[in-house]
Amino acid sequence: MGRALGNNMINLTKYHEIKEALNELGLDINVIEDQEPDAALGNGGLGRLAACFLDSLATLEYPAYGCGIRYKYGMFKQKIKDGYQVEVPDNWLKDGNPFEIKRSEYKYEVKFGGYVRSYRDEATGRDMFVQEDYRSVIAVPYDLPVIGYGNNTVNSLRIWDAEPVNTFNLSSFDKGDYQKAIEEEPCKEHRRSSLPNDNHYAGKELRLKQQYFFVSASVQRAVDRYKNMHNGDVKALRKVTFQLNDTHPTVAVAELMRILMDENGLEWDEAWDITTKTVAYTNHTIMAEALEKWPIELFSRLLPRIYQIVEEINRRFVEEIKAKYPGDQEKVRKMAVIYDGQVKMAHLAICAGYSVNGVAKLHTEILEKQELKDFYEMMPEKFNNKTNGITQRRFLLHANPLLADWITDKIGDDWITNLKQLEKMLVYVNDEKARQEFMQIKHKNKVRLAKYIKEHNGIDVNPDSIFDVQVKRLHEYKRQLLNILHVMYLYNEIKKNPDMDMVPRTFIFGAKAAAGYKIAKQTIKLINNVADVINNDESINGKIKVVFIENYNVSNAEIIFAAADVSEQISTASKEASGTGNMKFMLNGAITLGTMDGANVEIVQEVGEENAVIFGLSSDEVIRYENEGGYDPMEIFNNDQDIREVLMELINGKYSKEDPEMFRDIYNSLLNTQEGRKADTYFILKDFCSYADAQKKIDARYRDETSWAKTVMINSFKAGKFSSDRTIEEYATDIWKLTKTPVKLK
Ligand code: NBG
Numbered sequence: 001m002g003r004a005l006g007n008n009m010i011n012l013t014k015y016h017e018i019k020e021a022l023n024e025l026g027l028d029i030n031v032i033e034d035q036e037p038d039a040a041l042g043n044g045g046l047g048r049l050a051a052c053f054l055d056s057l058a059t060l061e062y063p064a065y066g067c068g069i070r071y072k073y074g075m076f077k078q079k080i081k082d083g084y085q086v087e088v089p090d091n092w093l094k095d096g097n098p099f100e101i102k103r104s105e106y107k108y109e110v111k112f113g114g115y116v117r118s119y120r121d122e123a124t125g126r127d128m129f130v131q132e133d134y135r136s137v138i139a140v141p142y143d144l145p146v147i148g149y150g151n152n153t154v155n156s157l158r159i160w161d162a163e164p165v166n167t168f169n170l171s172s173f174d175k176g177d178y179q180k181a182i183e184e185e186p187c188k189e190h191r192r193s194s195l196p197n198d199n200h201y202a203g204k205e206l207r208l209k210q211q212y213f214f215v216s217a218s219v220q221r222a223v224d225r226y227k228n229m230h231n232g233d234v235k236a237l238r239k240v241t242f243q244l245n246d247t248h249p250t251v252a253v254a255e256l257m258r259i260l261m262d263e264n265g266l267e268w269d270e271a272w273d274i275t276t277k278t279v280a281y282t283n284h285t286i287m288a289e290a291l292e293k294w295p296i297e298l299f300s301r302l303l304p305r306i307y308q309i310v311e312e313i314n315r316r317f318v319e320e321i322k323a324k325y326p327g328d329q330e331k332v333r334k335m336a337v338i339y340d341g342q343v344k345m346a347h348l349a350i351c352a353g354y355s356v357n358g359v360a361k362l363h364t365e366i367l368e369k370q371e372l373k374d375f376y377e378m379m380p381e382k383f384n385n386k387t388n389g390i391t392q393r394r395f396l397l398h399a400n401p402l403l404a405d406w407i408t409d410k411i412g413d414d415w416i417t418n419l420k421q422l423e424k425m426l427v428y429v430n431d432e433k434a435r436q437e438f439m440q441i442k443h444k445n446k447v448r449l450a451k452y453i454k455e456h457n458g459i460d461v462n463p464d465s466i467f468d469v470q471v472k473r474l475h476e477y478k479r480q481l482l483n484i485l486h487v488m489y490l491y492n493e494i495k496k497n498p499d500m501d502m503v504p505r506t507f508i509f510g511a512k513a514a515a516g517y518k519i520a521k522q523t524i525k526l527i528n529n530v531a532d533v534i535n536n537d538e539s540i541n542g543k544i545k546v547v548f549i550e551n552y553n554v555s556n557a558e559i560i561f562a563a564a565d566v567s568e569q570i571s572t573a574s575k576e577a578s579g580t581g582n583m584k585f586m587l588n589g590a591i592t593l594g595t596m597d598g599a600n601v602e603i604v605q606e607v608g609e610e611n612a613v614i615f616g617l618s619s620d621e622v623i624r625y626e627n628e629g630g631y632d633p634m635e636i637f638n639n640d641q642d643i644r645e646v647l648m649e650l651i652n653g654k655y656s657k658e659d660p661e662m663f664r665d666i667y668n669s670l671l672n673t674q675e676g677r678k679a680d681t682y683f684i685l686k687d688f689c690s691y692a693d694a695q696k697k698i699d700a701r702y703r704d705e706t707s708w709a710k711t712v713m714i715n716s717f718k719a720g721k722f723s724s725d726r727t728i729e730e731y732a733t734d735i736w737k738l739t740k741t742p743v744k745l746k
Contacts, residue, residue, distance in 0.1 A: 002039065002048075003037075004144070005032070008145075008147050010393055011055075011148060037092045037095075038092070038555050039144075040194070040554075041074055042194065043195075043473070044472070045578075046284050048554065048580065051554075052389065052394070052580070053066075053727070054146045054157055055724065056389070056723075056724040056725045057155060057728055058147060058148035058149075058153050059149040059393070059417060060725060060732070061151060062732055062738060063155070065157070067158050067159075067215075068214060069190070070160060072191055072192060073194070074092050074194055075196060075553075076088060076196060076512070077090045078552070083524075083529055084521070084525050085512070085513055099144055100144050100159075103142065103143055106221055107140050107141075108220045110212065110217055111131050111134040112134060112135050112137070112212070113302060115132055116129050117129070118130075129305060129308070131304060137163070137165065137213060138165055141221070142161060144156065159214075162190035162191045189206055189209060190210055195210075197517075199475055201291065201293075203293075205298060208251075208294060209302065211249060214249075215251050218252075219255045219259060222242070241735070242256070242278055243280050243282065243735075244349055245284075250345040252279065253348055253352040254313070257271050257272065257275055258306060260274060261309075262305070268312070280353050282356075283346070283356065283367060284577050285577050286577065292345040292346070293342040293344050295341060296341050296343060297341075307343075310337060313337060321336070350372065355382055355384060355735045356375070357384045357385060357735065358577065359388045359577050360388060360578035361601060362619060363385075364383070366623075368383055384735070387722075388579075388722075389724035390580050390587070391724050391725075392723055397416060400441075403438075406437060406441060410425060410428065419725065420723075420726075422716065422719060423717060423718065423720060425717040426718075429713045430710075434713075435709040436709075439709050445563040445588075448562070448563065449461075449467070449559055450462075452556065453508075457549065459531075462545070464504065465545065466503055466565045466699075468507050469508045469566065469590075470507075471510035471511065471560055471581060474523060476681065477571055477576070478571050479572060479682055480523055481684055483509070483568055484507075484546075485688065487544065488649060489642055489645075491530075491537075492646065494540050494544070500543075502543055503702050504542055504543050505543070506547060507544065508547045508564075509549065510556070510560065512552060519665055525662070527548050528548050529656055531546035531548060557584070561581075565590055565591070566590060566698055567581070567586065567594070569592055569600050570593070570594055570595055572595070572683050573596055573617050574622045574623055576597045576598035582603060583599065586603055587722070589712040589715060590715065591611065591613060591701075592614075593615075596614060596616075596618050606718045606719075607714055607718050611715060613698055614694070615690040616683075616690050617687060632679075633679050637685065640689070643688055647667060647671070650666055651663065651667050
């Protein structure tokens with residue numbers, strides 16, 4: 001979520017007044033805002049997208065809740081020590097949180113473990129199921145108000161905390177197992193810390209526990225609330241949607257079935273009819289390692305009743321597959337919810353959901369043609385695309401007050417709730433004075449970032465250099481490595497040719513690596529070591545500087561986006577489902593240097609090819625190599641002198657005098673097939689030359705001040721499509737089928 005104070009003042013439309021009042025008191029609003037810790041309840045684009053959606057839902061007055069966990073420790077704080085990432089716990093609640101309201105009146109019990117006892121209910125003649133000998137946790141909600149922009153609508157982000165059950169688990173206690181009953185303190189782990197992986201699923205039991213914990217509580221509450229408002233009638237629940245944000249909350253499918261059948265007495269068919277009209281699924285990645293699959297043993301031990309229900313869903317679904325494709329066992333193997341000893345959460349979400357959407361056009365096409373092909377063939381009507389967006393309230397109005405005020409002076413403030421209005425600014429692209437003003441604002445924002453970098457990293461950067469920025473989670477597919485290898489190459493070029501004519505460039509990185517992701521952490525160390533060598537080499541006259549900004553988070557991101565000239569969006573084509581940083585850079589007037597991946601494709605479509613710099617393999621080419629082979633990075637290494645030189649520097653101690661072997665793993669990952677993983681899985685060497693060319697184009701284009709200003713202004717003013725307001729309107733209309741005028745409930 002980032003910080004709440006600034007955003008709340010903005011959405012109450014009182015930011016300017018409060019700022020002035022504080023000024024009169026001799027207080028600086030920024031200093032006050034800096035006192036608040038970021039609520040780091042997620043870990044990357046997936047979580048921040050949800051935060052933007054909440055802002056848009058409230059602004060558009062749609063009644064919606066965000067549901068999550070009140071983690072005691074959020075995403076770790078990153079310290080850089082000696083060039084290495086060190087993870088420090090983020091105790092964000094230690095001084096209390098003024099932006100939350102505890103709602104003890106909405107407590108729920110969540111049950112884990114034990115076994116399922118069944119009996120026949122003589123009165124109804126139905127088989128009933130009860131969980132016995134379980135351990136339970138009490139889920140207590142805290143509501144964080146989500147304020148709509150200037151409209152008196154306040155929605156809630158509801159995050160669940162875990163408290164111990166007052167009475168001990170009775171059956172353990174009866175068996176004299178007192179020690180067991182008190183020792184386990186089952187509540188703690190359910191909210192201990194957020195899990196730091198982005199686009200990677202580690203299969204930890206804790207994760208499934210946390211998922212069921214908050215999903216069960218949220219669904220129980222939603223059903224109760226609905227019944228309270230509809231005279232106890234649960235049957236019209238289909239008016240509600242549970243929009244599953246990736247597969248993480250997919251256990252909601254079975255939990256809803258359980259609540260409808262076991263607690264409300266519905267028959268399977270009735271419950272299934274409701275469930276399949278209330279659940280919808282958004283897919284956020286095609287990365288194989290991100291797909292959640294739970295071993296049956298773990299799943300059924302932790303959630304015995306839920307497992308029974310999933311088994312029955314699977315049995316019926318497999319029947320359907322067989323009916324549609326008689327004799328085709330391959331289809332069953334590829335599509336079943338339970339197969340090979342595993343429960344496949346994406347398959348559960350698709351088979352139960354009434355909608356399946358991707359998060360950018362290209363991503364949705366890849367889902368339909370590749371990853372989810374069989375499902376698309378069987379139920380094409382469920383599939384649709386909802387290209388991601390960002391909220392301009394945080395990422396322009398709050399993050400970049402100079403630009404926001406300048407725009408408002410020119411066209412009024414309608415853009416705050418209708419970002420397409422920015423197109424009215426396009427007339428200023430051909431206005432010399434306006435161009436100068438735009439670039440002066442960019443310059444001031446670069447000075448602001450330079451100050452931040454000086455204070456936090458102790459490095460002097462030149463605001464007249466090109467600020468070339470890559471900030472996002474560290475992942476091999478995002479290819480921070482390609483960026484830093486190119487910096488190493490450029491450094492070699494300058495050393496060979498000290499008079500080389502180039503615009504000074506500051507390469508800025510910011511990224512957290514998952515604590516257990518070795519090669520990602522090694523990449524951070526490499527960036528810092530390269531920075532150390534280059535920044536201390538006076539012979540290059542400050543032509544390049546490299547900065548790694550510690551602890552990249554929502555708050556410093558706001559400062560970074562506003563100051564960027566170049567937006568690095570260089571993922572291996574097909575791997576980045578959408579990206580949202582790309583949109584934040586664009587909105588603030590940066591040019592995209594990127595591959596044709598994720599939402600970059602649509603950004604280029606909006607601004608025109610001439611207003612972006614595109615390079616590298618296309619997603620089709622990548623997918624073809626992956627399926628058919630034919631790529632050999634060693635061939636490039638052997639034939640390209642510059643690339644070989646750079647790669648040798650990974651293992652000759654140039655950037656690691658104390659230990660020349662320090663970057664051996666990175667070197668190996670590029671050149672050697674290891675443990676079933678192909679050499680250079682992410683096509684870094686393959687794309688290197690075209691990336692270096694693209695970088696040359698950036699240099700050349702920046703020299704032409706007029707045309708550069710035009711380009712970055714066009715980027716900003718054509719960002720209208722990428723407002724999360726547009727995305728949410730699409731969800732509301734196409735998926736949830738909500739009416740345009742929301743009904744105000746008493
Ligand atoms: C991420 C993708 C991004 C995308 C966000 C939001 C996961 C699983 N996926 O490309 O990698 O922008 O989701 O959709 O974190």
